Amino acid sequence: MATHLDLEEQEQLDRLKHFWNTYGTLITWVLLIAAAAVVAWNGWQYWQRSQAAQAATLYEELDRAAKASDAERVQRALGDLQQRFARTAYAQQAGLLAASSLNTLGKAEEARTALTWVAEKAADPGYQAVARLRLASLHMDAQAWEPALQQLGGSFPAEFQALVADRKGDVLLAQGKREEARAEYQKAWTAFGAESEYRRLVEIKLNAAGVDVKTLGADAPKS
Template sequence: MARHLDLEEQEQLDELKHFWNQYGNLITWILIVIFGSVAAWNGWQYWQRRQAVQASFLYDEVERAAVGGDAARVEQAFKDIKDKFGRTTYAQQAGLLAGRVLAETGKADAAKSALQWVASDASDEGLQAVAKLRLAGLLVQAKDFDGALKQLTSGVPREFEPLAADRRGDIYNLQGNKDQAKLEYMKAWQGFPADSQYRPLVEVKLTALGVDVQTLKPAGEPAKS
């Protein structure tokens, strides 16, 4: 009986050796790939967390400079975070903050540069849209109406479209193109929810252009006859 068991064990051992000789290298490489992928993923996550922490410190520096009204410091701190951690949300938010402060302190070119970077390179569509709206405002102040319109017609997310339409209406109105301004204001009015704080402002603009807002309906509904 013992000898019979020894023979069975030897057969199993031989089968195992045969299996390993045939598939051992493949199994080893599969395990290497799996564990390597896990290690790489963990390393990437660690790097991402480290980047975010370091970027947050530099964003705090931008914020402190902004609160203090130190435009030169804001500009330098924004440059630092953009150069070192430009892919992070902190850097893109810093660009919006820097754009506002630099514009308020008379550094229009630097403000436009910061906002243009966010509008072009931000990974978040919402941040891009805010940057485009603010940049369009600065371009309008500089009488660059074509440049402002370009910002407001290129890749604006749907939720920001009413704001973009309102701003386009302002530009056309300034250019004396009243008919186009009306169309844009109507788009804005129809796009804003009924309880939006912006809709009454658009109504004032439409009324000034001779449009009876009582004849308008939100987008998707027929207008009153």
């Protein structure tokens, strides 16, 4: 003979049915959303890894082209990276590498174009700063002083301030603006650490400009 649930078990079952009737649909949707989020996250991670792998392959192609002094291949690989993987660090690094290679090969305009892309499109402020500093140097090579100073204007990450001041000093000195150049060199000298080799280079520039670094502060390097 079949047994019946006792009253306590029946009450528990009734409460469970009531709970599920009330919240079952919500729970189902929450679980579905959570599962979809996991799937989406895994898909995003896979896509990111795939993008990085393909970008790395193109970067290696650009690197080989640069070592072979093949300007056409350098530009082709850079263009592919910019078009397909612009948001990756590889594209930003490629812009800097391509610019260096192209400039060495006598293609200054193409090098400036590559650096301009990094300066304007890079997501990393550090890559942007490096690109702007190198652009300023290329403009200096062409004796385009104002474009050089424009690249050195605006904000830079704190760790680049000393380099920016030094580069400004070079541009101003080339224009014959010795007092302004001296002021920038002093900023650079102060900003560089006492043990920095670059600080010693700035010190040479200051000495040539008639400035004794011993007068600039108590942290002057001891001889």
